[in-house]
Amino acid sequence: MKLTTKQLTLCALLTAMALALSYLENLFPLSLAIPVPGVKLGLANIVTVFALYALGPGEALLILLARCFLGALFAGNMNALVFSLLGALSALGTMVLLSRRRALSIYGVSVGGAAAHNCGQIAAALLTLGSTAPLYYLPVLLAVSLLTGGLTGLASACLFRRLRHTDLMKG
Amino acid sequence: MRPSPKLHPTAWDALVVLCVAALAIALALFQWRGGTSQGLTAVVSVDGTEIDRVSLEDAAGEKTYQAGAYTLTVEYAAGSARVRTSNCPTQDCVHTGVVSRGGQSIVCLPARIVIRLEGGAPDPDAVDAVLG
Numbered sequence: 471m472k473l474t475t476k477q478l479t480l481c482a483l484l485t486a487m488a489l490a491l492s493y494l495e496n497l498f499p500l501s502l503a504i505p506v507p508g509v510k511l512g513l514a515n516i517v518t519v520f521a522l523y524a525l526g527p528g529e530a531l532l533i534l535l536a537r538c539f540l541g542a543l544f545a546g547n548m549n550a551l552v553f554s555l556l557g558a559l560s561a562l563g564t565m566v567l568l569s570r571r572r573a574l575s576i577y578g579v580s581v582g583g584a585a586a587h588n589c590g591q592i593a594a595a596l597l598t599l600g601s602t603a604p605l606y607y608l609p610v611l612l613a614v615s616l617l618t619g620g621l622t623g624l625a626s627a628c629l630f631r632r633l634r635h636t637d638l639m640k641g
Numbered sequence: 642m643r644p645s646p647k648l649h650p651t652a653w654d655a656l657v658v659l660c661v662a663a664l665a666i667a668l669a670l671f672q673w674r675g676g677t678s679q680g681l682t683a684v685v686s687v688d689g690t691e692i693d694r695v696s697l698e699d700a701a702g703e704k705t706y707q708a709g710a711y712t713l714t715v716e717y718a719a720g721s722a723r724v725r726t727s728n729c730p731t732q733d734c735v736h737t738g739v740v741s742r743g744g745q746s747i748v749c750l751p752a753r754i755v756i757r758l759e760g761g762a763p764d765p766d767a768v769d770a771v772l773g
Contacts, residue, residue, distance in 0.1 A: 505736030507750050523646045549751075568657070575647035578654030585661040595750065600689020603746040603755045606672055612665035616658060627648040634645060 471528045480525065480638075481533055488517040488537040489544070504614060506607045508553075508591045512584055512618050518562055519580055519626040524638070527566045534558050553594045560590030576630065577623035584619030585612055672744060680760045681743060683722045685715070688753050697722065697758070711752035722756060724749065 473481065491513040501509045514537060521530035538558055542551040564586035568579045588611040595604035683700075685693040687708045695704070700717040703725065707713075713734065716725040721741035724734040727749060734749035746757040 501731070501733060502736070505733060505738065507731065507733040507748055553750075569646070571653070572647075573651060573653040574657065575649055575651045575654050577650045578657040579646070581654070581661060582657050585664075595748070598750070599686075599748070599753055599755055601686060601755045601757070603748055603757050605668070606744070606746055607748070609665040609669035609672070612661055612668070616661055619661075630646060630648055 471532075473529070477525060477529065481521075481529055484517050484521050484525075485533050485536045485540070488514040488533060489540055491517065492537070492541055500614075500618075504610065506610050506614075507595070507604075508588065508607065508611055509614055510618075512587060512615075512622055513625075514558075515561060515580065515583060515587065515619075515622045516625045516629070518558070519565065519576065519583065519622060520629055522562070522565055522569060522579075523576070523626075523630070524633075527562070530562055530566075534562055549598075552598065553591050556594040557587040557590040560593075561587035575623075576627050577620060580623030580626060581616060581619030584615035584622065588612060588615050681720060681741075682759045683715075683717065684757050684759055686755050686757070695722075706752075706754055708752040708754050711749070711754075713749060713752060713754055715756060722747070722758065724756070727752070 495511045495513045498511060500511055501507070517537075518530055518534055521533050535555075538551060538554045541554060542548055561583040565579050565583040568574055568582045588608065592604050592608050592611065596602065681697040683693075683695045683697055684691060685695070685706060687706070692706065693704065695717055697717060697720050699719050701719065703714055703716050705712060705714050711727065711729045713727045713729075714725045716723050721739050723739040724737070724747055727734050729749055729751040731751060734747050734752075734754075737747045740747055740756075740758055743758050743760050746755055748755050
């Protein structure tokens, strides 16, 4: 993959934004309202959706990997890396497949990504804990992902509406 | 330039939503099938290895479990269990509250401790849709 200076800059900017958003969502602990491990807004998914459409799957993957590694490094918690990586990679994989279906809007892609993110995290929990107990939370997580996926879809749609006429989307 | 995404929800989006909802409901029905608080046993495991087993028939009292840097205090009562305190950063296990039906569990991810209720006669009346 050969990146132009503009693309590289955009990737770096989006990585920084994704990290900032992951940090920001700690201020809105959704898990207080729904006490299930893994419940969160998933604001960083807005960046993944945006990068996927504005730049492409390869660039979205680069941003996602940088975000997961740097996020784990900043938090000083390498145990969390397997959770964020499995979650984020399943989300991106699902969204790449879904975005190829032109009939789907950014909302459907975003909801599918959020649901896949939770499946990936539960898979990580199954692997880490060596117990099927985390599966118990999956129905709640999937229900929540309809809401959070819809929200990140809405945010991404607003973003694209605002940026459609700028030259950011060209090139 | 890459094609711009559709920005308004379509009927196909509803299909994605339905698929996710159907999966959630199917999993919920499969896992949360009733279960009463009769003859329950709390099985505590760390990293998938069972470390303790407490019958909840008439149990009352507290036990402390340690895994890595984390210590959980679990309060057992007749037919129920809850994590009273934990020094883990997320506190999800404490917020989960009381579990009292077979199949329910409390998971503490940082400590990798799982407290799972086993046994409990199936409840023919209702599907348990209450969590936490």
